[in-house]
Amino acid sequence: MNIRHLRKLTLAAVMCSQTAAVLAQQPVDHALLDAAAVRVLPDVVNWRRDLHAHPELAFQEQRTSDIVATELRRMGYEVSRGVAETGVIGLLNTGRPGPVVALRADMDGLPVAEDTGLPFASRQRIKQNTTQGTTEVALMHACGHDMHVAMLLGAARVLADLRGQLSGNVKLVFQPAEEGVPNEPNGAERMVKAGVLDNPKVDAIFGLHVGITPQPTGTISLRARGLMAGSDTFDILVKGRQTHGALPWNGVDPVVVTAQIVLGLQAIVSRQTNLTLAPAVITVGTLQGGHRANIVPGEVKMSGTIRSFDPAMRDQILAQVKRTAENLALASGAKAEVSFDAGYPVTWNDPALTAKMLPSLRRVAGAAVLADIPPTTTSEDFSYYGQRVPSMLFFLGVNPPGTAPADWAPNHSPRFNPDEGALLTGVRTLASLAADYLTGN
Numbered sequence: 001m002n003i004r005h006l007r008k009l010t011l012a013a014v015m016c017s018q019t020a021a022v023l024a025q026q027p028v029d030h031a032l033l034d035a036a037a038v039r040v041l042p043d044v045v046n047w048r049r050d051l052h053a054h055p056e057l058a059f060q061e062q063r064t065s066d067i068v069a070t071e072l073r074r075m076g077y078e079v080s081r082g083v084a085e086t087g088v089i090g091l092l093n094t095g096r097p098g099p100v101v102a103l104r105a106d107m108d109g110l111p112v113a114e115d116t117g118l119p120f121a122s123r124q125r126i127k128q129n130t131t132q133g134t135t136e137v138a139l140m141h142a143c144g145h146d147m148h149v150a151m152l153l154g155a156a157r158v159l160a161d162l163r164g165q166l167s168g169n170v171k172l173v174f175q176p177a178e179e180g181v182p183n184e185p186n187g188a189e190r191m192v193k194a195g196v197l198d199n200p201k202v203d204a205i206f207g208l209h210v211g212i213t214p215q216p217t218g219t220i221s222l223r224a225r226g227l228m229a230g231s232d233t234f235d236i237l238v239k240g241r242q243t244h245g246a247l248p249w250n251g252v253d254p255v256v257v258t259a260q261i262v263l264g265l266q267a268i269v270s271r272q273t274n275l276t277l278a279p280a281v282i283t284v285g286t287l288q289g290g291h292r293a294n295i296v297p298g299e300v301k302m303s304g305t306i307r308s309f310d311p312a313m314r315d316q317i318l319a320q321v322k323r324t325a326e327n328l329a330l331a332s333g334a335k336a337e338v339s340f341d342a343g344y345p346v347t348w349n350d351p352a353l354t355a356k357m358l359p360s361l362r363r364v365a366g367a368a369v370l371a372d373i374p375p376t377t378t379s380e381d382f383s384y385y386g387q388r389v390p391s392m393l394f395f396l397g398v399n400p401p402g403t404a405p406a407d408w409a410p411n412h413s414p415r416f417n418p419d420e421g422a423l424l425t426g427v428r429t430l431a432s433l434a435a436d437y438l439t440g441n
């Protein structure tokens with residue numbers, strides 16, 4: 001083969017791959033997408049009301065996952081069940097090469113006695129064994145996860161309808177236990193460990209939460225970078241040497257060292273952290289030491305919490321807490337033992353992904369997209385997905401027009417009553433994010 005021949009062939013190959021790229025980048029027909037969302041809306045409302053009347057606690061979402069799996073199979077999804085106990089994964093393979101986009105909904109309810117007066121209010125009760133005997137616990141979807149499941153099923157139908165226009169894969173993640181169980185890993189952490197982000201490997205994941213920030217129905221609010229706080233707990237044991245309270249020079253006083261550490265920890269936030277980048281909080285919540293007024297005790301214990309919004313800043317603060325406690329103790333001849341217990345990580349909206357997807361949000365909700373809200377100090381286990389792949393979480397306003405903010409019951413309230421008028425926006429947004437991501441538009 002001569003060189004001219006080779007050049008021709010290469011040119012043909014380049015043109016061919018360019019044509020393929022152009023084809024793959026055809027935007028999805030948004031009019032069809034919106035029409036499909038309107039078509040599925042009555043089902044979304046029915047799913048939501050049925051789920052609302054039948055809430056289930058973390059890792060017990062059996063009935064919910066039965067419904068999810070049945071509906072997904074009916075729509076043509078490949079379904080995996082029993083992931084992290086009750087989790088369900090639905091895979092829509094378009095048969096054409098392309099990225100893998102994931103959408104997530106959480107399925108669990110809460111031990112809250114509903115007080116909404118809705119015709120489909122929960123009357124579910126379960127028996128729980130405690131040290132005081134068997135008690136009855138009322139259950140409620142008081143965080144709106146019933147809405148999340150219903151909207152993601154709606155988006156699933158829309159995406160299945162548009163399958164012919166998409167390339168790559170859609171992976172739907174219905175996870176248990178966002179609210180968690182005390183002293184156990186939560187649903188998202190276990191789903192990630194079970195491999196939900198692998199096979200096929202997820203390139204980006206999106207999720208929404210109703211409420212959280214008090215906004216009118218249909219408002220989409222978010223921010224790039226840290227959206228919801230990461231939380232860490234610390235324990236510090238200050239070891240001195242016990243002695244007579246009248247003769248402190250004969251021992252090492254851990255009470256005075258502890259006082260210095262409490263103030264030193266506040267100096268980390270006020271003097272060593274760049275608060276113009278993101279907020280941070282350190283709180284010492286417990287202090288225990290000593291038995292008698294005239295004895296210098298041998299040791300003092302303290303514990304506290306750290307809230308942060310930037311992963312790098314969080315790592316730095318943890319290192320500074322350790323350094324401050326250990327070295328202040330050392331200065332007085334005492335010893336500080338510092339340990340940390342990691343809570344939820346920061347819910348991190350990848351800046352590049354967020355910027356790329358903003359036009360999709362704006363197409364759906366226009367001026368009702370608030371793209372730079374302040375961070376919130378609550379936490380979300382969606383953060384575990386974001387530790388592994390680029391992720392974006394947004395809030396969906398669910399307070400109906402004509403109502404006063406003073407009457408808006410927050411998430412976890414027995415009167416939390418999200419407006420179903422937001423369901424269509426939720427379905428359109430989830431479906432658009434997945435479709436636009438896959439088609440690169």
Ligand SMILES: [Zn+2]
Pocket residue numbers: 143179411412
């Ligand atoms: Zn919640």
Ligand SMILES: [Zn+2]
Pocket residue numbers: 143144145178209
């Ligand atoms: Zn929630």
